[in-house]
Amino acid sequence: MKRILPLLLALSMCFVLAACGNSENIETAGTAGQTALEEESPAATEESETLDEVQKTEESNIQQTEDVDTDGTKILVAYFSRTGENYSVGYIEKGNTHIIADMIAEQAGADTFEISTVAPYPDDYDECTEVAKQEQEENARPELTASVENMADYDVIFLGYPIWWSDMPMAVYSFLESYDFSGKTIIPFCTHEGSGISSTESSIAEVCPDTEVLEGLGIRGSIAQNSQDEAKETVEGWLEEIGTFGQE
């Protein structure tokens, strides 16, 4: 089993490449490019946030970003992201999706919320793939460490996650099922290494039937981690495309 995921990823990439043709590093709805297997690269952990803009409330996992005019729209960036050893990037101290989440929050003037599980995932990549596979097979709903007390206040939720076995981590389902998102807008974004955003947009729409789910952003985790200028440009372009959130 330990050696199966790279093969599945490679197959999945071939499939997506065949289906969608070549693409840039940014994809919506399942486009993907090529990836290098087992590429060793040092983690890039540049923080884009400035301390005076961000005030962290540890107990709730919420960070409040200020000083961006959102015309009264209250925006939350909720994301799941894992540190430790990962595919193509080596050992990382800030998760790929977390990096993108912070970029979106800074641009959109959004608060952030980290979706984290009571039972941590293994740092070891292969072990993590096994745990994730088992959770997926069991349709598990891992217990989360914190909740968004004031979810009713938010109009727009950017929802970020890594692609795990072509789907969202089961913890993201735990999160989605914990709130009533009726009347709100969810904007998905993911990091991946070949699967693109897969069918996760429709999975979100299934779980949240009375919610507007916009077309999401898929970006390679290795770009997020190692080419942050490129990632930021991509994020900014995407935000411009989808709306008017807090562009300065």
Ligand SMILES: Cc1cc2nc3c(=O)[nH]c(=O)nc-3n(C[C@H](O)[C@H](O)[C@H](O)COP(=O)(O)O)c2cc1C
């Ligand atoms: C358990 C697990 C399963 C994964 N499955 C896939 C997959 O099916 N398709 C894919 O493109 N990438 C897959 N990946 C790679 C991650 O999506 C990618 O490294 C992502 O950027 C990790 O984000 P994070 O650092 O925010 O957790 C998987 C990674 C892990 C740990």
